[in-house]
Amino acid sequence: MKKTVTVNISGIIFHIDEDAYDKLLDYIEEIRSYLTSTEGKDEIIADVEARVAEMLQQKVSETKQVINIEDVDSIILLMGEPSQFGSEPDTTNSRKRERSYSAKRFYRDPDNKVIGGVCSGIANYFNIDPLWVRIVFAVALFVFGSGVLLYLFLWLITPEARTTAEKLEMRGEAVNIYNIERSVKEELTQLKKRFKGFKKKDKSYSVREKSNNQAESIIEKIVHIFLTILKIFVRVFVIVLGIVLIFIGIFLLIGFLGSIIKGGEVVSFTNIGVANFSFSSFLQLIIDSPTQITMVTLGLLLLVGIPLLMIIYNGVKMIFGFKTKIRVIGISAFSLWIAGLILCVFVFIKVISGFSTKIVVPQKYNITHSVKTPLYIDIKTNDSIESYIEYNQEYFNNNWYLAKHDSRNSGFGIPWITITTSETDSIKLIIFSEARGHNQKEATINAKNIKYNYTQTDTTLVLDPFFTVENYDKWRMQRVRVLLKIPEGEKVVISKKLYYYNNSIEDDMFGKRLVMHNGDFVEEQKKEGHDSIK
Amino acid sequence: MNLENTKAQMRKGVLEFCILSILSEDEAYVSDLINKMKDAKLIVVEGTLYPLLNRLKNEGVLEYRWEESKSGPPRKYYKITPEGKAMLDELKQSWQELITSVNSILSI
Incomplete structure (x- = not known):
């Protein structure tokens, strides 16, 4: 007992065994695959099907109603192997059919x-x-x-x-x-x-081609023409988009590789030495070991490079319109990207731990001022730093900026100066050196490597415009805060130059004779006329 | 294997000529055509013929008409066109020339 299938071949109904049906279907499909490049493929298939139907018709009778696999075999024998249907003058056609x-x-x-x-x-x-x-x-x-x-x-x-x-x-x-x-x-x-x-x-059209009735044909034709035009437009658009994608991808990739490998100059102080601040030197400044630098560089290459490569790849795909097993490429790209992410996260955690402990080292100095003339508080002149500060004021307020001097292996930073009232009766200068590290010991060493100087005469206190960090090879948020405490009744003049280093003095107080009165600076009454020093 | 291929190529070269020849006498159904060709041992399987007939029809050398069949789907009866006749005459001539040339080479 066998299950049969009812099948319609070229308009004739046949009862056919399952296995025979499979074989016949495969046979026809295989012929079709050999004819893919041939003009009039559908018509040829229709002819073949008609002939098959005719031959099958001869195989059935009153007593044998079902087509079996032997019948199909004998028909295939008569019709010939699918390869013999191949483009006729050339017998070396060995295309594999794809299904x-x-x-x-x-x-x-x-x-x-x-x-x-x-x-x-x-x-x-x-x-x-x-x-x-x-x-x-x-x-x-x-x-x-x-x-x-x-x-x-x-x-x-x-x-x-x-x-x-x-x-x-x-x-x-x-x-x-x-x-x-x-x-x-x-x-x-x-x-x-x-x-x-x-x-x-x-009559010259095959059954398949003329399958639909007239009702839809006019709309269908109009829409078909419209769609053909639209398809061309879409194709052109896709190609243009592909080219744009390739360009974007390549540009970004070059830019990215360039910044990783070489790095651009970010800032330079001409007077105190050129400080090149490139991406790679930035990495060296914040990351402990060369191994970790290699890791993070590789990680960033994967993390940024892979999406860029995928953009280029998709652009190429759009232009040439080929389809690939995107899954293989996609999965490997994605796992590499994840690997890059892991590398970056790992190094990031390491770097973060290098900033975990903060140490502030204060150093107190007494400033003696015994003469009658007011103490003139000034900053040593350094044109390039001044112009730099003036130029970058907005970014400057956190004053974590550190320039690295390549040849001298030291860093430069700008201090933050606060002038306030003193609870004692002498002028006090306190310099807070601050730095971070993995632990207290390291942070303390980093803080003690900070050097900040001032010079004092009878009537002047001149502060340095920058502090230096000795053996500077790692940036650990080193900074210097200067606290100048002025006792009650003390007279001072604060140089205008301090304006950029300071936020504790009112804007209109600079350059004037001031006196500390009840914990605040007030302008001194002008008994002696005004001979303001500057 | 190569020999078979060469033989098949030789046969294929003259298939068109033979089809036109057969059809020049009278219109024919594909299976009649095939039977005649088989008798002449020109082809072994029918499959070879369908793409060929289709191409000749598309070139305007052949035409066909449908005829109802008692025992199956409607049949295509192929017939030669005037262009086909002209082509056949040329082919006949070149066939004679070919025979002469090939024989002259073979008799050496």
Whole structure:
């Protein structure tokens, strides 16, 4: 006992054994694959099917109603191997046919269409009644007007389910014999219609080509022309987009590689030595070991480089329109990217720990000022630092900036100066050196490497415009805060130059004779006329 | 294997000529055509013929008409066109020339 399939070949119904059906279907499909490059492929297939039907007809009789595998074998013997159908003058055609029955795919449904079969295709894909999809599209048409665009777009990009296998894929059914049987049964009624129709029509066309009735043909033709034009536009657009993507990708990649390898100059102090501040020297400043620098460089290359390479790759793909097993490339790119991320995160954690402990080392100095004239508080003149500070004021306020002097292996930073009232009766200068490290010991060493000087005469206190960091090779947020405490009644003049180092003095107090009065600077009454020092 | 291929190529070269020849006498259905060719041992399987007929039809050398069949799908009956006749005459001539040339080489 065997299960049989009812099959319609060229308009004739046959009962055929399952295995025989499989073999016949394979045979026809294989012929089709050999004919892919041949003009009039569908017509040839139709001819072959007609001949097969005729021969099968001779194999059945009143007593033998079912086609079996022997019948199919004998027909294949008569018709010849699929390779012999290949483009005729050339027998060396050895193309492998490609067929994949797998997951559900989105196709337009040609058997159940109103315009292009998009709605029924969607319905098939989601296993719902096409009516609902059509209602949604109709509503979208009236409400947003976007229904038309979406419809045309889907029509443009979606292939039509032509073969039985494609139709099964469309419905998402496993391509087994029962489903094919059902599908073929459904097709039977359609084919009968076609068969009736095709006798009336142009004889030089095959049954397949002229399958649809006249009702849709005018709309379909107009839309088809429109879509063809649209397709060309889309193609051109995609190519342009691809070129743009490639360019963007290449530029970014070059820029990125350039900054990693060489690095640009960020700032320079001409008078105190050139300080080149490139990306790689930045890495050296914050990362402990060369191994970690290598790791983070590699990590960044992967983290940034891979997305850029993917942009270029997609651009190339768009231009040439080829399809690849994106999954292989995608997965390997993604895992490399993750590896890059892990490297970066690892080094980042290490770097963070290098900043975990903060130490402030204060140094107190007494400033003696016994003469009557006011104490003149000034900053040693350094044109390049001044102009730099003036230029970068907004960024400067955190004063964590450290320039590295390449030849002298020391760093330069700008101190923050606060002038306030003193609780004692003498002038006190306190210099806070601050730095960070992995632990207290390291942070203390880093803090003690900071050097900051001042000079004092009878009437002047001149502060240095910058502090230096000896053996400077790691940036650990070194900074200097200067606290100058002025006792009650003490007279001072604060140089205008302090303006940029300071936020404790009112703007209009600079350059004037001031006196400390009740914890605040006030302008001294001008008894002696004004001979303000500056 | 190579010998078979060469033989097949030789046969294929004259297939068109033979089809036109057969059809010049009377219109024919594919299976009649095939039977005649098979009798002459020109082809072994039918498959070879379909792409060839299709091409000749597309070139305008052949035409066909449909005929209902009692025992199966409607049949295509192929017929030669005037262009086909002209082509056949030329082919006949070059066939004679070919025979002469080949024979002259073979008799050396």
